[in-house]
Amino acid sequence: MKLQIWTIGKTHENYVREGIDVFTKRISNYFAVEWKIIPPVKNAASLTEDELKQREALAVLSLLKKEDYLVLLDERGKQLSSEELALFLQQRANESEKNIIFLIGGAFGVHEDIIKRAQFKWSLSKLVFPHQLVRLMLSEQIYRACTIIKNEKYHHS
Amino acid sequence: MKLQIWTIGKTHENYVREGIDVFTKRISNYFAVEWKIIPPVKNAASLTEDELKQREALAVLSLLKKEDYLVLLDERGKQLSSEELALFLQQRANESEKNIIFLIGGAFGVHEDIIKRAQFKWSLSKLVFPHQLVRLMLSEQIYRACTIIKNEKYHHS
Numbered sequence: 001m002k003l004q005i006w007t008i009g010k011t012h013e014n015y016v017r018e019g020i021d022v023f024t025k026r027i028s029n030y031f032a033v034e035w036k037i038i039p040p041v042k043n044a045a046s047l048t049e050d051e052l053k054q055r056e057a058l059a060v061l062s063l064l065k066k067e068d069y070l071v072l073l074d075e076r077g078k079q080l081s082s083e084e085l086a087l088f089l090q091q092r093a094n095e096s097e098k099n100i101i102f103l104i105g106g107a108f109g110v111h112e113d114i115i116k117r118a119q120f121k122w123s124l125s126k127l128v129f130p131h132q133l134v135r136l137m138l139s140e141q142i143y144r145a146c147t148i149i150k151n152e153k154y155h156h157s
Numbered sequence: 158m159k160l161q162i163w164t165i166g167k168t169h170e171n172y173v174r175e176g177i178d179v180f181t182k183r184i185s186n187y188f189a190v191e192w193k194i195i196p197p198v199k200n201a202a203s204l205t206e207d208e209l210k211q212r213e214a215l216a217v218l219s220l221l222k223k224e225d226y227l228v229l230l231d232e233r234g235k236q237l238s239s240e241e242l243a244l245f246l247q248q249r250a251n252e253s254e255k256n257i258i259f260l261i262g263g264a265f266g267v268h269e270d271i272i273k274r275a276q277f278k279w280s281l282s283k284l285v286f287p288h289q290l291v292r293l294m295l296s297e298q299i300y301r302a303c304t305i306i307k308n309e310k311y312h313h314s
Contacts, residue, residue: 015176019290022172079283107313125282126236127298128312133176137294141284155285156264 001093001100002032003142006063007135008056008106009040016136023139030146038063040106049108057111060103069097070118073104073134077121082155085141086148088120102142104134158250158257159189160299163220164292165213165263166197173293180296187303195220197263206265214268217260226254227275230261230291234278239312242298243305245277259299261291 012020020035027033041047041055064070069092080088092100103114115121124137147154169177177192184190198204198212221227226249237245249257260271272278281294304311 015179015293018175019172081283082285085284124284126238127242127281127294128239128301129294129297133294133297136172137284137286137290140286140290144285 001089001097002034003027004034004036004099004101005104005135005138005142006036006038006060006101007104007131008038008060010132011037012135013132016132019136020139023136023143026143027139027146030150033142036063050111052106053108053111054113056106057113060110060114061117064101064117065099068099068101069120070114071100071102071120071122072110072114072118073102073124073138074110074115074118074121075123075126075128077123079123079125082141082144083148086145089142089145090149102138104131104138107131158254159191160184161191161193161256161258162261162292162295162299163193163195163217163258164261164288165195165217167289168194169292170289173289176293177296180293180300183300184296184303187307190299193220207268210263210265210268211270213263214270217267217271218274221258221274222256225256225258226277227271228257228259228277228279229267229271229275230259230281230295231267231272231275231278232280232283232285234280236280236282239298239301240305243302246299246302247306259295261288261295264288 024033024035038059041052041059044052047055089100103110103118105114124134129137144155181190181192195216198209198216201209204212246257260267260275262271281291286294301312
């Protein structure tokens, strides 16, 4: 099973880059893992929020394969504990999913079409975090989930 | 009102240092803000988890003044939205609190005596994050709360 993390626009900011590198490298000991940064929509400033979200959705949906399992990071989604995330990944592997995609949306959220396409909507917290920091939090949690699956020492519940 | 962030042991790891610096500087435009890193307990490896937590608690409690308002970061605490955090800070300022202390405990949690001393127990998420990353998440959320209080542009709800 391969894990992909898709983000919309902007490469990693300095203040998250180093941490993302650390955790991505660690995840790669458990699963193939890949980041995909989807180019931002051009002339975004001339679009309404809704038009922007629609264009972003088109870009994302055109890249998704039918068999991809899409996990949308969404504040209105369901919260998981770290153990539940580990179980979630284990279950996807058990079901022989090939490709799990974690999608972090743009600053204004994502279009309804993506919400409909997602098999799972996951909220990290009641708090709103910047999308750059979400990248770091997500990579750490995926690494943590890997160590929980393997019953390794990193995580203290 | 002054904000302090207290942490137990270890200075900031590289992968969080830059982000913490960015957000701490930004917070300082709204509130006086200060980090205090409490030295780790010596010979920790020879102590049980409970002894370690007790020693840490003694160190923390000896540094607290009676009038300090203690917010404990605690997984079993209450979750807040970013708007609720802003309201919480605003209320503390309205009540003329002088000193708000956000305490991030050690890897094994904190001793019962600190839990009892805390006026508020706050959970960032159902997920468990490393204490280094909690420092970064906390500093970003405090900055975000400041911008919400001032009705500035940073936060999209």
